[in-house]
Amino acid sequence: MTANANDEPFSVKDCALVTIATGKKAQNLKEMRDHLLTIHLGSVYHHFWGGLLRPRFDEPEYNNDFAEWVHYALQDNILAERLSVIDPDRFVSLDSLRQKLLEVIEQRLDEIETVVWAKPEMQFHFLRSQMVVFDTHGKIEEPEELVEAVPKMSVGSIFYHFIDARRRSPQMMDDFRTWLRSFGDDELCSQVAAIDPYFGSLVELRKQLADLFAKYFSRGETG
DSSP states (O other): OOOOTTOOOEEEEEEEEEEEEEEEEESBHHHHHHHHHHSOHHHHHHHHHGGGGSOOSSOOSSSSHHHHHHHHTSOOHHHHHHHHTOOGGGOSSHHHHHHHHHHHHHHHHHHOSSOOBOOGGGOEEEEEEEEEEEEEEEEEOSGGGHHHHGGGSOHHHHIIIIIIHHHHOTTOOOHHHHHHGGGTOHHHHHHHHTSOSSSSOHHHHHHHHHHHHHHHHTGGGOO
């Protein structure tokens, strides 16, 4: 692998999400649709991605808060399934993700004859997140060091560098690929890009990355 043209190490960060109430809430599907038209895009981001960093004692049945609420509060399994398969990583912007949400919900509103109301205690509360970033002071100088470094990273570090980085990057690229590109290894970048960050936990995502780097950098040691 060629030398890093920028000669900059990979600086490992950690993060946490602080939840902020928007004051908006929905008790039925029409109210959810109406709020989605104007809600801050940070709320859309929170309800798709924020659950990955929330402490969970069970395996969530659905990948995003919208699908989960529709299932448990409205008991609309058809819509819950449609919402659950929306992969936010496939959209070029949060606004296009919002438009997809609205499209799916509008379609369901056209299909149903009666609008179901959730119980008052099961209203959907639109939330936002404020990210707090910490410097771990960990540095990775060479790509091969990822083999040992990634398994030791916290789930917050995985979220920050592999998921949230796409929101910060004009190319929608995670920090690993951004850094690895300066070494000129397109093959490794392509393999990292093939990992979908959405359908699974952060622990599973960390293992996928760790296994990928371990396998990739062990190729030259076999033979």
